Amino acid sequence: MSTATPSPEPAMLPDPNSKRRRGGRYSWWAPYVFIGPFVILFLVFTVYPLLYSVIMAMQYNDGPKSAAFVGLTNFKRVLSDPVFWRAMKNTFLFAAASIFIKLPCSLGLALLLNREDIRARGFWRLIFFSPVLVGLAFVAVLFSLIFEKNTGLLNVMLESGTQWLNGYLPFIGVWDIEFPWLQEWVLTAIIIASFWMYVGFNMVYFLAALQSVSKELLEAAEVDGAGPWHRFLNVTVPAILPVGMFVVLLSFLGSMQLFELPYLLLGPGGGPQGRGLTVVMYLYENGFNAGNLGYASAVGWILAVILFGFAMVQKFLAGKDDI
């Protein structure tokens, strides 16, 4: 005699046509009520401004009360303005530095602080992550003091250091205490400040990704005779690649929207000859200081197209499923 195991009861899925669902506990309008507030806010504060900015991009404004339709003139003017291209060049250089200098350093830090033989790993992780907890305005003030001529920490340290070195190696010149970081080395200064702030932040992404690297695979590779470099290249990198691509995308988008740090460090024009001017600063200046919101809208749409294009290229390069 066989004992038949009673089959489990079918799952109690609600019948979409039942009265209970339509008029009872699962009222048809309930989801709409719940998403309603979001949809209303989204329409009012995102969709409407977005659509309106398309109209504005085709207007000339002399202050927002005076607007005249000018067709695509704003787009033509933006694309032929050397100041826009200077801002674009600065922004791309900053983005390149973020991706090719900051991210490898973040990965290096993550690899280092992922090692089990490092003492007080948690403490060091906190130390490297903590700058991101500091407000951008504070960071700008801090670095404006660090980069000052004559009394700035960086120049003073470099002068003292090179003076000491000069005592032993006379061919090394002494650092100029008046070195103008915020006048002639503006972009470098911004990259240094941003590096300090975000290197630990990106490290956290890589640290999280490194947790998912299979220890078995690493051990198997080691048994097969793979050295540390080959294990990193052939096991670790493929495992953290999706996160890496995501961090690259985030860094690029963040760099393209760079505003507060250079604005606070250098002022509205981005320093002498616009050496630190970014695209968003250019947009802000035209829209809110010069009062030409139409022109600023055109800049915004050009920036949006660039960002969208980059995201698409990256999606294509990384493969569809990775992002």
Next chain:
Amino acid sequence: MGPTFRPFDILSLGGWIILALALVSSIAVAVWPVSKVEGLEYWTFSKNHGLLYQQLSVDYNAKAEAEGREPLNVFVIEFAALTRRTLSGFWSGTPVADLVEVERRTMPGFVKGPLKDVGFVDLTDRLHSEELTPGVSIYDSINAPSFGPWTSRGRIFGMPHDVHPVMLVYRADIVEAAGIDVNDIETWDDFERIMGPLQTDLDGDGTIDRWLLDNWYINTDNLESLILQAGGGTFDIDDKLLVDSDANAMVLARMVSWCIGDSRISVDAPNFSASGNQLKIEGNVVAAVMPDWLAGVWQRDLPQLSGKVKLMPLPAWERGGRRTTVQGGTMLGIPKSTLEGSAKGSPERFEAAWDVAKHLYLSRELAEEIFTSNCIISPVKAFWGEDFYKTPSPYFMNQQIGTAYLGLAPDVPFRSSNTYHTFALIRIAQAMAELYSQAVAEGIDTLPGLEERARKLLAIEADLVRDEMSHNVFLQRDKLKEEKAASERLEGATR
């Protein structure tokens, strides 16, 4: 028996909680008492101004209460926030104060567009028709150049707070110890020649560390002041573009020559910065351009220099030339929403605001207070003979600095409030930065060479300003209208 009401069939427990929270918070927001300002609202960006006005408003409010008028409430709002809130108010109708103080640099943004769209009430007729003293209108009682920054297309949109003439402050302890008599200095050439020996290596490391002048090629405030002193600027009184003027080219060349090579006399010791202040205290700077307001700042920020510095008229660009210039400025404007077009606006409210403006800006009490606390001289000429201006200042080695600044006040140059002023000034500053870079890169160190290059760079920047203006649809329309009207007049005359 009918169906029973079961609330949990309509929404889940969580749904009811969310709904309840939404209702409670909405009701709380609706009934929460919002503190409402009774009376007139006054916004200023300056803490010092705010404190003074709060003191002065005590009398005004006592009198207003007795007469059944609205009291005055003074609020100090951070500079950028005040500018942004006021502009937003003008642009979108959000509430703004009844009286707003505006700083010189932001004024061009407030007078953009057609005159009818300017957010401040046009005070021109009032200033001309009302008298401060019998037979003298308010307009005529105030130093004429002080109206410049607040005037657009011939209309005045605010009451000037100050004159801000500029002098040269110098380390009298160092200069006098070297036996130099500053009365021998009339021009910038004299300044370089006579003060030259003071430029030395203080610590013996082989590099100069005491410089003659606090100035640098990125100092836009000094740039504007010095081009104005030379007769240049951005626009003249008729809104003619001056960007590529000879005066501007000369000043740019000179300012750059002060920063490079053997002709260097400048050091970058910015005000309001730790490094700048340290350089001044330690004697690395012999002289600096000093508007009256900066004299007050130094007294507060650099007490170590008390009894060590003196003021002298600014060296001129040529013999017999202007010995002063102007830097900074503030006005008091009355937004149109005080007069009409808002829930609170009414002619009566405007009159009350106008009374406050006169009570504060035209009062002898304020003139004395702003001078004694901030060294700022009043633009009201009737007070210029007051004794408080003659008080010796211990900080400036007992000089009568009030009298000294007042002596120069009538000579301060005209300043434009053209809506493209800021844009044009930025272009001039960019030309100077470019000139510096090219001079360093190509080794241009003679004044004629620098001046020739400055002319070329300024011509490029002037074209950029013209190009920017040519895209202003409204400006072009106005021009066409003017041209049409002129041709019609001509046609009429020919007939």
